[in-house]
Amino acid sequence: MEGFEVVVGIETHVQILTRSKMFCGCGADFAGAEPNTLVCPVCLGLPGALPTPNAAAIAAAVTTGLALGGEIRPRTWFERKNYHYPDLAKGYQISQYEAPLCTGGGLEVVGADGVRRTVGLERLHLEEDTAKLIHAPSETLLDFNRSGVPLMEIVSQPDMRSGDEARAYLEALRQLLRWLGVSTGNMEDGALRADVNISVRRVGETRLGTKIEIKNLNSFAAAKGAIEHEAERLAGMAERGETIVQSTRGWDERTRTTFAQRTKEAADDYRYFPEPDLPPLVLDAGWIEARRAALPALPAARRADLTERWQLSDDEARVLTRDRATADYAVAALVAAGPGASRAVAGWISGPLFALANAEPALGEGWTSKVPPNALAELAALVADGTLTRSVARDVLSEMWSTGRRAAEIAAGGARTQISGSDALGAVVDEVLAAHPKPVADWLGGKESASAFLLGQVMRATGGQANAAVARDVLDKALARRRA
């Protein structure tokens, strides 16, 4: 790869989360359905069937386009993309070609290196999904439940320069789709599917190299792995002076290599033409603006708010905006706790609270109601004013999570208040020093770290309720007395 750079563009197909399909009334939630039960003459392509567009799918695509900063075309139309395949009921896919619903825009991506950049977008258009081929050992079966499910195709500019960046782009896209509620974005279910276009060129070259397409990457890791492998392969070929032929390749997850699928000698001829069964799609300017106004604050804006207004680090901001529910929760907790407590609140959310939520994945976004934001702010305040130690507070939080009770109530009821009186701690420290003569001798012999062990023993003896700062002070003084 030395001396070469890889150029990556990504086409994604996104299943839009709607109740019904793109052009008929059949249910679109095919995940658990028996094969071929969500079908009708329209999505089976029976003679005489006519499509009628799904307004909810159009609205979701417009929302997504606006959120991506693209320009919505007020007058567009559907086209037929003609090709034969058994999973394509009508022998054509209703799609958009000449006039996509949305053009331009971009997606801010934070790479693994923490550097932000914007990946430009070429277009976003609406189309319908195909049926599913199920390959059995001796035959191939067709399930038309997926036929006609609404899709958005989102095509990026060739703006990515590494597998990591491509991965970050896909993660940011999935985050946005979920944020808007327009798709589950689950790559493993095929709700988000990626085709990658990749080429290499010598550093400093401005023309694009010959493009290789890698189809049907169904995880972030696959996208990253396929790009990295293919970049190496192409750079090696270029190095050796071999000719790269435009072609389509697949990714073998097992061997972690790409393999040849077919060579594109001539561009596919899909014979697009305007879909005569559907009138042009004319969107009212006021309707588009209403959708723009209804957009929620988006991840990039929320991150900026957390770093600028709440003085959190980029990392903290990224973690707290992992999804819309978390971001809403975090801001509510930050507001409740007030300025000055933001780092602590951020820590409580991304540490103990996420751990509790991760332990109960079935809750999903419901975790945010287990400990209301103001209850978390109260807990943080009790730690800040010294009423609870951090370690006691962790236990209190667990109890808040499981019982729904408030921190002050739990602390008062269970003798969990911090022991910060130096007299009380003095007695405990004396007991600990008497019980552990060896570490005491080590410390006296110059091994400073032995005091950490002894402090730990003090905390343990008090059930974690000792104020750590006071305990250290008392311990240091007691040890100093022994030296003297």
Next chain:
Amino acid sequence: MSGETTATRNATAPSHTDADPTRWSVAETAAQLRSGRTSSLAVTEVYLARIAADDEVIGAYLTVTADVARTQARSADARRTAGEDGPLLGVPYALKDLFTTAGVRTTAGSRMLAAYVPPDDSTVYARLSAAGAVLLGKTNMDEFAMGSSTENSAFHPTANPWDISRVPGGSSGGSTAAVAAGMAAFAIGTDTGGSIRQPAALCGVVGLKPTYGRVSRRGMVAFASSLDQAGPITRTAKDAAAVLRAVAGLDPLDATSGDVDVPDYGSALNGDVTGLRLGILDEYFTAGLDPEVRAAVEAAIDVLVAAGAVRVRVQMPSVRYAVATYYLIATAECSANLARYDGFRYGATSDTGGVWERLTAARSVGFGEEVKRRIILGTNALSTGYFDAYYAQATRVRGLIRTEFERALDACDVIVGPTVPSPAFRRGEKMDDPLAMYLNDIYTIALNLAGLPGASVPCGFVAGLPIGLQIMGRAFDEASILRIADAYEARTAWSTRAPAVPADAARIRPPRALDA
């Protein structure tokens, strides 16, 4: 009136007596049922008997739905007994075999769909059923409505009832022959480039192609989606109005159907054409027009002028490109519309070989020559490198034609002229010359490109064969067309003539047990 002087070889005198229900118009049938002198079931039985007697010679039907007809007739009689009334309640009719009918096979005249039984009803069939009309059967047609003679049916041809050696026109030839031969009180056809008007002219009946979007296309097997339109085939203009009113109107399940109120045409059919401006199109009275047809059409216009209408000369220079334009747009659309017939889910199938072998085998066996020809033409017109010169150019010309129609119809209320350049030709005469066949639609095709309504009404006979006067109007103004057609009928006697089917004629198709 040149037609008047020509011998009408097998035409009988007007035979509309109470005695023969198969000669009653829709309005007369409804009146008879209303009077209680007969029942829908009795009338239906007479039609079924007529079909049994004559259809082996005419070949109008692909499927006779005797059981469905009797059930619907009994139901109509019950509704009438319960106090209901309606212009189509209990009236027997025929449906072109490209409207889906749940449980009754729908072939579109193709081997591909020879055994295809659809799961649901087309909107047109559903509306007729709701109106209480009685389905006698599904009529023959050129395969996927591609043709002008009904000879492209994969099953058998249809004879013109006026001369059984001749074609009835097409593609709705089964529907027009059924109405002409007294085998249905009315029929439904479809018109993509003239497929209602041309066979109506050649069979001596009234055929109306409504405005594109006036009648739902849902459940109509598609040929060319931007051109296809269903409409009535009847014996009188009044009947056409009644049938149109029953089937027309917005259908939320057809995104191209128009949200335009359907008027009660009855009040429009008042016989008054005073001051109505008849546009006479220079381009429709040129060298290709048979002189006798020309004379008959001019005589028909004279009748209307005598009744108070006014002649206005109009020009539409682009209509001479209409046939070429049509054969690019219609074939392009059909190449996509017929792609669904791949043999994997329904229709002709092959169970040997891989995906491509099966697909190729199903389409090779399932489609006839004309269908294949049009799929190839359309595929070519849409292909990279040809798209701009063919499909895109045709779309631009279509825009010009539409504009010229609009301009012409500013200067007049309707445009009148011939429906066909010559009367019915003999079976087999044009089968080896597709271009000659295509030119039979020279006067009807432009209207489809413009999406406007038009009708053909009988206006005389040439060599004993009927021909038609075409009346073309503004978008959604079928009322003006019907008013003129009705006024013309009232002043002439063409539409009261009926052909007599010779009893000793050879069968056009094998005998058949009445099915469905």
